[in-house]
Amino acid sequence: MISPLVYYCKITRCALAAMARDPRRQVTDMIEEHTLLNEIRSWVEIESPTDCTAAVNHMMDRAQATARTGGLQSRRYPGTHGYGDHVLVHAPGDDLARPGILVLSHLDTVHPPGTITHKLPFRVEGDLAYGPGIYDMKSGAMMALAAMCSLVRRGQSTPLPARQLFVSDEEIGSISSRPLIEELARGARYALVTEPARPGGEIVTGRKGTARFTMQVTGRPAHAGTHHAQGQSAIKELAQQILDLEAMTDYAQGITINVGLIQGGTGANVVPETAVAEIDMRMPDSATGLPTVNRILAAAPHNPETQVTITGGINRPGYSKDAAITALFSHAAQLAGRYGIELRDVSSGGGSDGNFTAAMGVPTLDGLGPIGAGAHTLHEHIRIPSLMPRTLLFRDLLATLA
Missing domain, CATH: 3.40.630.10 (Zn peptidases)
Structure with missing residues (x-):
């Protein structure tokens, strides 16, 4: 043959x-x-x-x-x-x-x-x-x-x-x-x-390989002047989450995390109720990247008065x-x-x-x-x-x- x-x-x-x-x-x-x-x-x-x-x-x-x-x-x-x-x-x-x-x-x-x-x-x-x-x-x-x-x-x-x-x-x-x-x-x-x-x-x-995620943060709105203490800022929580995400970049393993798009709030005088981030991740292969993917999906709020929801995962091996x-x-x-x-x-x-x-x-x-x-x-x-x-x-x- x-x-x-x-x-x-x-x-x-x-x-x-x-x-x-x-x-x-x-x-x-x-x-x-x-x-x-x-x-x-x-x-x-x-x-x-x-x-x-x-x-x-x-x-x-x-x-x-x-x-x-x-x-x-x-x-x-x-x-x-x-x-x-x-x-x-x-x-x-x-x-x-x-x-x-x-x-x-x-x-x-x-x-x-x-x-x-x-x-x-x-x-x-x-x-x-x-x-x-x-x-x-x-x-x-x-x-x-x-x-x-x-x-x-x-x-x-x-x-x-x-x-x-x-x-x-x-x-x-x-x-x-x-x-x-x-x-x-x-x-x-x-x-x-x-x-x-x-x-x-x-x-x-x-x-x-690539992965994409969307992180949605929900807080509690309030008037930024008269009731600031009653609010729970979604943007503040998202800012802390972004620092966590970017810190997961590991050049030695070939893993990078990029928070490329953020949105949130309704006005400068309102404690923001919602904030959203779009996240890009790159990895050499799925096996190498999976632990980081799981860490991202398991994100918990720093402020227990806010809610963090994240969706997504590996989209290209x-x-x-x-x-x-x-x-x-x-x-x-x-x-x-x-x-x-x-x-x-x-x-x-x-x-x-x-x-x-x-x-x-x-x-x-x-x-x-x-x-x-x-x-x-x-x-x-x-x-x-x-x-x-x-x-x-x-x-x-x-x-x-x-």
Whole structure:
């Protein structure tokens, strides 16, 4: 019996040899930089913050239209929990029964409506293109779709069927899309994630796990001037809880706690009755992070006259580079060399939908999108020269993985 690894290597060598013999390899096969950038611009100019369901669905409409124009078919899945729909794109004739390659992309962004008009308009300055969500991650999503369309236009079948899933809620933890991602991952041999490359062009072969919590504190309101002593401040209690939470950060273990959003009170002259904090936690893996998760969930009030309620938990398991991911990265690095790319990899503190697939044992490469910087900021941008080589790398991965 031939071993899976030997079979994988033989298939890869055959595919690479065929690609080298093909004179069309010298042509970009109808993927052109200016056309790709124009399509990316049209996607960026459709603002799609996660909590604007209609806007996200408009973006999903556009993705389906682009796929249809490129000769691909799609399926649409209704969102849940009030979030937008999800779209699965695949080649004609793919009944989704065969194990394949799952490409993961998200079309929701963090920028509020109006950012494209007032604060971060699409613009090109030298080799850089700016716009809300252009780096995280509409460019990467479009690059993968362009690669799939290129293969269909060439009439080239792939050893494994390629499917690209566009989700609507990655930026808030994939609450709606996670069941669908995991369902599709069960039929996947590989997962390729179009999150942006690290600023140096590195791709991601490991990610920390994430947890999210909401802490609600209830006190007793009172007039701050005439009855101050009768009040019990929810904000004071929350302030003490925040110090406890931040003190749980342990850099040696790779655990960080960040209280990133707080709300509370109704006026400066009122002892506040309520206060709320949103908490982010990062960890190398679930086993390492679980004791801290349990400490957070067990938080008790400093002031017994107040109530503290906390909800949440681990929402993305961590993963690290294993033998299967190492083999997949090595294959990608070999392909990248054809385009003058010296591919390097890193482990990232940020989470993505690749956390789900990797935790299920699916070899996963992440950060395959463009080079750039400024994710979630008003200087978010991509490096235009990175578009073509990384799009062609993506196409070659689809064409050779077996």
